[in-house]
Amino acid sequence: MSSSTLTREQSAKAFDGHQYVYSHESSTVGCKMKFGVYVPEKAEKEQVPLLIFLSGLTCTEQNFITKSGVQSLASKYGFIVANPDTSPRGCKIEGDSEKWNFGESAGYYVDATESKWSKNYRMFSYINEEFYDLIVKNFNVNPKKIGILGHSMGGHGALISFFKRPGQYQSVSAFAPICNASASEWGINAYTNFFGQDETLWKQYDATELVASYNGPKPHAPVLVDQGSDDSFKDNQLFPERFIVACKTASFPLELREQAGYDHGYYFIMTFLEDHFKYHKNEFEHAQ
């Protein structure tokens, strides 16, 4: 581990491995960024697969590692699991902390183009370049077995990362993703700020738009998306039905499961998280 770049903020043994939190100075987003990373005991001896988990609105790097029970699964499956923060922090841009669904804790995993935001709000490049490289370089990752997944805004982040970076990830899955960000109220507000009025820019960060033009490697098994039936955001912000139609039109394989009675929270995520581990494991086994 390169101690010049990473500062250990937290360390706790869990299921024979360790749950860490590190911080580093990010050149991409221009501030100090924290992330969580679970390292299973297995990674002491050999390279292991990596899952990158992107969190939803209001989250820091803490929510997922505290509430999802991921450590048990990461240990069982022998995966490193890394989870970044959801936005730059402390940049003191006017308007970055007035709304819970925009700005700090709500970076939407995009690279903003409007000058007010474009220096710091570059979460797409942060996740898919700086953070990705940092994890691969500093931990014992098998670079041919890397998957990405996320929840809500982070499910959107995982899907757009997969579609915009063909071949970078061997697998993708999502929990209750924002499927059509450029047409949801949250997304419209965020994208108007980040990109201005040019909606062609908005559509470059929208899973339902991107799947139409995706021509990278197809997954072995249909991409796994879980969506709770009792999720109050389902029909007004997430729009899973539109993504189903777009995938069908594009002949892109998707298994979107509606889970009866589940809501939008971490009890929903923890319930189906093992299915996602199995999905990614299966994709890794079929990856070249």
Place this chain on the structure above:
Amino acid sequence: MSSSTLTREQSAKAFDGHQYVYSHESSTVGCKMKFGVYVPEKAEKEQVPLLIFLSGLTCTEQNFITKSGVQSLASKYGFIVANPDTSPRGCKIEGDSEKWNFGESAGYYVDATESKWSKNYRMFSYINEEFYDLIVKNFNVNPKKIGILGHSMGGHGALISFFKRPGQYQSVSAFAPICNASASEWGINAYTNFFGQDETLWKQYDATELVASYNGPKPHAPVLVDQGSDDSFKDNQLFPERFIVACKTASFPLELREQAGYDHGYYFIMTFLEDHFKYHKNEFEHAQ
């Protein structure tokens, strides 16, 4: 469920069952009390075992249900798991919220005798009478299969409940319990407030003292206690070694496992929680 006594504050589906939070007006401690209860799907059809989990200092009913991953295990084993709060709240007694280790969030599961505290700080009676009865009455509990466990101050609470109520619980276990409360700094401060200077009262709520005179039913397998080796409270507040000696002297069966590298937090608890489920299940199978 008697809706006149319980108010549902939270409900979320998890692993086919439900994680609830309820509140009720407690006659024992004289204020509104919240608790968590996970009800597995199995309890819709039949009576199931109950585990009562007591939390540690600084906790509300939220910490355990948010951080431990218990829902996965409660569903798998088919147990109801109920977890009360750690103290009365909102009673506005001078000095009840100045220290993190005394008063609100820090009731030590005792019945205070000093007049300032004795009206509200009756957590021993609350847990072992009012709360116990409330859970058994309102949920589909098999009253012959009830176990108690806890963490830190709550591990102390579980052990003293088992010792002071012979036969009420079929099983007990603990994570990093305060083993000798009347001789630890936290306990001395709390017990001086709750009981005054009479140390014979202190010893009535101290696992290491109580095991000496316990003559109730013996557990089938040695009582399971897990203790992290890297727990910074181990040698100055918890005193597991004293409990080991006291159990040996009393010929009370104890398996105290020192877990190398683990600390005092929830990552430690979540790692070994399934072993505790297995322990209680085994005791239930041998119970009359």
